[in-house]
Amino acid sequence: MTVSKTRIQLVDVARQLFARMGVENTTMNDIALASKKGRRTLYTYFKSKEEIYWAVVESELEILLDMMRRVAEEDIPPEKKIMAMIYTRLDAVKEVVYRNGTLRADFFRDIWQVEKVRKKFDAKEMMFFKAVLQEGREKGVFQVDDVEMTAKLLHYCLKGVEVPYIRGQIGGNLDAETRDRYVSNIVLGALGGKRI
Secondary structure, eight states: OOOOHHHHHHHHHHHHHHHHHOTTTOOHHHHHHHTTOOHHHHHHHOSSHHHHHHHHHHHHHHHHHHHHHHHHTSSSOHHHHHHHHHHHHHHHHHHHHHHTTTHHHHHHHTHHHHHHHHHHHHHHHHHHHHHHHHHHHHTTSOOOSOHHHHHHHHHHHHHHHHHHHHTTTTTTTSOHHHHHHHHHHHHHHHTTOOOO
């Protein structure tokens, strides 16, 4: 399915306005004016501000998925790949939160709706982890009996550390090398891989 350039532009303009002014303070008219499109054009693509807000959330998740896919496709050893995927995910979520300013408060306020939108993302992310875990198992790097369950656990563990990571409560007082060594030892140790 092809997404029109106009729709992409409207979502990007809305994201910028939501980040700067907040979702509640942004009107459909603000989005139409800032995008240099008429209200009729805006309403052709989106029935409400809430609908465009969720389109913004979905577009951010698509960007993150693309980043994860690129890491999963890299030609590097599975143990390095799994670590790169973990940091790519955590750093990308952190960057989205900081880039979107006031949008982050709205995003975390309606967590149940966020979870609904994230279902597609979650499934794809687990698929990426599963592929890397399987590759590592086949190469004898990871000692994982149930690849699917391990991928799910890894995914849910990362969801659980998103907020503390963003706030700097995890690894915030450590230099990058020490933090990476701790995380590598925990993750690779749990996967039966070689510790650093």
